[in-house]
Structure formats: C-alpha cells, structure tokens
Amino acid sequence: MDEPDNKFEELKGLWETCQSQDDQKQALITSLFSHVQNLNEQLKEVKRELKHQKGTNEYFLDKNEKAESTISTLVHEKERHGFAVVLIDGDCMPFKDDLVKDGAQGGRQAAHNLKQAVKEQLDATPDAKLSHLQVLVRVYANLRGLDRVYRDLGVLPPHSSLDDFVRGFNMADAGFDFVDAGNGKECSDEKVRAMFRLHVDDVHCRRVFFGGSADNGYARLLGQHVQDAAVCGRVTLLEGPPFAHELADIKDRFRVARMEGVFRQDKLPTVKRRVSFHVTPPTTPAISFASVIAKPASPVSCNGSESSSSGSIATSATTTTTTTTTTLKPGGSWAVVRKNAADQRVDTHLDYAQADFQQLKQRRLCNNFHLLGECYYPTCHYGHGDRLRADKRTALLAVSRLSPCPRGLRCTEPRCIYGHRCSRGDCSSPSCVFPREMHGVDVKTV
Incomplete structure (x- = not known):
C-alpha cells in the first residue's frame, strides 16, 4: 500500500512544481507587458518633446537665417x-x-x-x-x-x-x-x-x-x-x-x-581767431579768479549777438582768508599760469563761502558749462541751466579742483579748472585721488 501513496505524493509534488512555474511565467509575462507599456508611454513623451524641439529649432534656424540676411543687407548698405x-x-x-x-x-x-x-x-x-x-x-x-x-x-x-x-x-x-x-x-x-x-x-x-x-x-x-x-x-x-x-x-x-602739398607748415603770422574786444581796466587793483572765469565783456557770438558778463564778484560774510588775485590780461585773455621755483603749476587761492562750497558739492553741475561757459559733451548728464553767479562760480571752481588735473604739475592751460595739488596739507590717505607728486607742492610763486 505504501507504493501507491508514494506515487501519489510524487505526482502531487510535480503538479505543485508545475503550478508554481506557471505562476512565475504569468508574473513574468505580466511584468513584461507592464514594462513594455511604460516604455511605450516614454516613447510617446520623447516623440512629443522631439517634435517640439524640432519645431523650436526650425523656428530659430529660420530666425537666424533672417537675422543673418538682415545683417548682411545692413553691412552692404553701410x-x-x-x-x-x-x-x-x-x-x-x-x-x-x-x-x-x-x-x-x-x-x-x-x-x-x-x-x-x-x-x-x-x-x-x-x-x-x-x-x-x-x-x-x-x-x-x-x-x-x-x-x-x-x-x-x-x-x-x-x-x-x-x-x-x-x-x-x-x-x-x-x-x-x-x-x-x-x-x-x-x-x-x-x-x-x-x-x-x-x-x-x-x-x-x-x-x-x-x-x-x-x-x-x-x-x-x-x-x-x-x-x-x-x-x-x-x-x-x-x-x-x-x-x-x-x-x-x-x-x-x-x-x-x-600733407605738405596742401597746407602750410607754419602758422599765418597774424590770423586773428578771436574777435577783438576791449576790456575796461578794473577800478580796483585786481579782480578775483571768479571774475576771470566769467565770460569776457560783450564778446561777439557766431550769430552776431552780444552776451553780457559780470565784472565783479559778490562779497560774503562767511568767506575764507584773503585771496591771491588773478588779473585779466588786455584783450580778454586768461592770466599767465603761476609757477613755483620748481617750474610746477601753482593754483591761485580762492575766496568763497563754505556754505556755497558744500552746497555745490552735492548738486552735480557741469563744471565746463558753468566755469568755462561751454560744454562739448552732447550727452552730458550734469546740470546746466542758467550759469551760476560769479561768487558761486568761485566756489564751484574749488569743487572742481578736488579732481586732479590729468596734465599734472606741468599743466600750462590757463583755463584749466582741475586741481594741481592736494588741498589737504597733511594728507596721508592711501586712497587720495591726487598722485604723490601733487602733495606738498610749494605754493610760493616766482
């Protein structure tokens, strides 16, 4: 009786093995279908992205070609x-x-x-x-x-x-x-x-x-x-x-x-580049630098009109020490540049109100326009408007002198509005805008 029972158990074991293998096959096939479905969805997404990228590329390629064509046309026209x-x-x-x-x-x-x-x-x-x-x-x-x-x-x-x-x-x-x-x-x-x-x-x-x-x-x-x-x-x-x-x-x-075959190699001896005008001698021994930087009296402009100018400077109760004055040469020209014994430029001392000086430092005015009467910068972002009065211009000149002259101590430009020495006598700041040679300059003129 034992032999039939053993056979039955053997067959039952084989069946269970087959059934387990079928379950594994079923699970494998189900997993494969799921994986294929995921891949198919990913493929669809990639195709959509590719189509979008292709459209974008075509758009930019077309735009680039048009831009290159436009540039080529502009270059040709130029x-x-x-x-x-x-x-x-x-x-x-x-x-x-x-x-x-x-x-x-x-x-x-x-x-x-x-x-x-x-x-x-x-x-x-x-x-x-x-x-x-x-x-x-x-x-x-x-x-x-x-x-x-x-x-x-x-x-x-x-x-x-x-x-x-x-x-x-x-x-x-x-x-x-x-x-x-x-x-x-x-x-x-x-x-x-x-x-x-x-x-x-x-x-x-x-x-x-x-x-x-x-x-x-x-x-x-x-x-x-x-x-x-x-x-x-x-x-x-x-x-x-x-x-x-x-x-x-x-x-x-x-x-x-x-171009030696066209132009003279020397100046014409007496060409007058400026319209001559007479400056009435001042009633006082000298005039201040602020009067010098004012426009000369009644110069003739290009349209034939005359511009008025002030020959005096307003006094102030809050001005600094006595000024070293600069006189106006006949014909309305600027004064001779002052030099020290070392042939270095010496700035004239200025007489101005400290309140004006501090106020003008904050106003961002165009120094060329207000001091020299003309601004050559078509896109100048600094203030113009009506020119400052003579006393205000003196204070503005002091503000302008806070910037060092690019020509340095050898500057010979009479109308120069920049500084030629650091005004702080004991300056030792490593960040001072004035170079070393513009410190401790001898201000005694010769």
Missing part, C-alpha cells in the same frame, strides 16, 4: 553708403601760399591735391574697401579775416580776393565745401567740433581726417576719445603747422598724416 570726411579749421590750418595766390585755379589744385593725399592714406590701410570710399571735405574759416591776412602778407594782389580761391575749391568737387564760418568768437571752432561729433558717431563714416593741429582747444574734443580704440582707429590727425602742446600730448593715440 559699405555702399560709406564715406570718409575731412574736417579742416581753415583759420589754424591754412592752405599753401602759392595755391591761394593762384586764385580759382589754385583752389581747384588745392582740392585735387587734398583728395589725392586722402586717397593715398585710404589706399595704405589694410582694408581694401576703404579705397573706394567717397571723400567729403568741410573747411570752415573766417574768410574776411583770412583775406585781410593774405593781403597783409602780400600773398593776394590788390585786385584779387580769397573768394576766387574758395570758389575754385568748391567747384573742383561736389563733395568739397569751403564755408565762411563768420567772424564771431570761435565760429570756426564750433562748427568743426559740431561736425566732428556728428561724423564720429555716424556708422557710415569710416574715416575722419581732422585738421586743426595748431589749436589747443581741440585737445579737449579729441581727449575724450583717447581711451576708445575704435574711435582712435578711425581718426587721422592732419599736421600742417606743428601740433599745439596739448594736442602733441595725445597725437600718438591717433594716426597722423602730413
């Missing part, structure tokens, strides 16, 4: 309309005597020589496209004054005038203009400055040839660009008469070209 401009201050950059003497023919020859010299400068650059630029020339001068000077020098005979030369120059090329700037105060300078600012910001203007080598006033115009390599690379300074000392200090930051 090159097609590109030009080089030549700006000449004819008062301080006079044409050669023999050209002027030859009248209209000399004017045409001067225009031809100038254009040829500019073309040679453009051809010498690595950029071959520059050689095809249109050349525009703008010359600004006091024609009446120049005519008189050339007559006094004997360059122009009695029966002719400078108008003949100008007419020939203008007729030589449609892009050449010799313009009478008028005989007002700094009319030529103002027009040259305005044209320079206009063209240096014009993307179509590829090169600026600047002719004003004998006028220190242009150092401030050009000096604001000496740290801009892009502008310096586009500007070429033309040298006729030797560079004025302030321009000589910065000329190495630009290209320099001499």
Whole structure:
C-alpha cells in the first residue's frame, strides 16, 4: 500500500512544481507587458518633446537665417553708403601760399591735391574697401579775416580776393565745401567740433581726417576719445603747422598724416581767431579768479549777438582768508599760469563761502558749462541751466579742483579748472585721488 501513496505524493509534488512555474511565467509575462507599456508611454513623451524641439529649432534656424540676411543687407548698405570726411579749421590750418595766390585755379589744385593725399592714406590701410570710399571735405574759416591776412602778407594782389580761391575749391568737387564760418568768437571752432561729433558717431563714416593741429582747444574734443580704440582707429590727425602742446600730448593715440602739398607748415603770422574786444581796466587793483572765469565783456557770438558778463564778484560774510588775485590780461585773455621755483603749476587761492562750497558739492553741475561757459559733451548728464553767479562760480571752481588735473604739475592751460595739488596739507590717505607728486607742492610763486 505504501507504493501507491508514494506515487501519489510524487505526482502531487510535480503538479505543485508545475503550478508554481506557471505562476512565475504569468508574473513574468505580466511584468513584461507592464514594462513594455511604460516604455511605450516614454516613447510617446520623447516623440512629443522631439517634435517640439524640432519645431523650436526650425523656428530659430529660420530666425537666424533672417537675422543673418538682415545683417548682411545692413553691412552692404553701410559699405555702399560709406564715406570718409575731412574736417579742416581753415583759420589754424591754412592752405599753401602759392595755391591761394593762384586764385580759382589754385583752389581747384588745392582740392585735387587734398583728395589725392586722402586717397593715398585710404589706399595704405589694410582694408581694401576703404579705397573706394567717397571723400567729403568741410573747411570752415573766417574768410574776411583770412583775406585781410593774405593781403597783409602780400600773398593776394590788390585786385584779387580769397573768394576766387574758395570758389575754385568748391567747384573742383561736389563733395568739397569751403564755408565762411563768420567772424564771431570761435565760429570756426564750433562748427568743426559740431561736425566732428556728428561724423564720429555716424556708422557710415569710416574715416575722419581732422585738421586743426595748431589749436589747443581741440585737445579737449579729441581727449575724450583717447581711451576708445575704435574711435582712435578711425581718426587721422592732419599736421600742417606743428601740433599745439596739448594736442602733441595725445597725437600718438591717433594716426597722423602730413600733407605738405596742401597746407602750410607754419602758422599765418597774424590770423586773428578771436574777435577783438576791449576790456575796461578794473577800478580796483585786481579782480578775483571768479571774475576771470566769467565770460569776457560783450564778446561777439557766431550769430552776431552780444552776451553780457559780470565784472565783479559778490562779497560774503562767511568767506575764507584773503585771496591771491588773478588779473585779466588786455584783450580778454586768461592770466599767465603761476609757477613755483620748481617750474610746477601753482593754483591761485580762492575766496568763497563754505556754505556755497558744500552746497555745490552735492548738486552735480557741469563744471565746463558753468566755469568755462561751454560744454562739448552732447550727452552730458550734469546740470546746466542758467550759469551760476560769479561768487558761486568761485566756489564751484574749488569743487572742481578736488579732481586732479590729468596734465599734472606741468599743466600750462590757463583755463584749466582741475586741481594741481592736494588741498589737504597733511594728507596721508592711501586712497587720495591726487598722485604723490601733487602733495606738498610749494605754493610760493616766482
């Protein structure tokens, strides 16, 4: 009886084994289906993302192609309309005597020589496209004054005038203009400055040839660009008469070209760049520095109007110690720069109210406008409005002197509004804006 029982148990064990294996197969198949379903869902999600990415890529590729096409068109238009401009201050950059003497023919020859010299400068650059630029020339001068000077020098005979030369120059090329700037105060300078600012910001203007080598006033115009390599690379300074000392200090930051076949290599002896006017002698022995920085009495402006100026300074009960005064030279020019025994610049002592000084420190005014009467920065963010009174300008000059002069102790600019020594006698601050050599300067003048 034991043998059938054993057989039964054996068969039962085999059945249970088979049943267990079937359960494992079922679980495996169920797991496989679940995994496949998950993979299928992931695949659908990836396909959706891929479709979205593909659409995004196509959008940006299309946008990039359009942008490149637009840029290419703009570059082409920029090159097609590109030009080089030549700006000449004819008062301080006079044409050669023999050209002027030859009248209209000399004017045409001067225009031809100038254009040829500019073309040679453009051809010498690595950029071959520059050689095809249109050349525009703008010359600004006091024609009446120049005519008189050339007559006094004997360059122009009695029966002719400078108008003949100008007419020939203008007729030589449609892009050449010799313009009478008028005989007002700094009319030529103002027009040259305005044209320079206009063209240096014009993307179509590829090169600026600047002719004003004998006028220190242009150092401030050009000096604001000496740290801009892009502008310096586009500007070429033309040298006729030797560079004025302030321009000589910065000329190495630009290209320099001499055009000996066009311009004189020295100044005209008696060209008057400013309209002369008479300054009535003061009733007191001297006037304060604040009166000096006021505009001279009734200068003639470019539009023929006259501007009034104050010849006195208001007194204040809260002023500082007695001032070292600065006198105004005849003709309305600035006083001679004071030097010590070491040939270092010595700032004049100023008499002003401390309350004004502290107030003006907080106002962020344009020093150039209020002290010098003119601001050359078209995007100046400092305050302009009505110019300060003379006594206020003295306090503002003291504020301006808190900034060191970039020319240092060798500065010879009479109208300089910056400081040439640290006003704190015992200054030992490592963060002082004044360099070491501007501390402890001997203020005794010689």
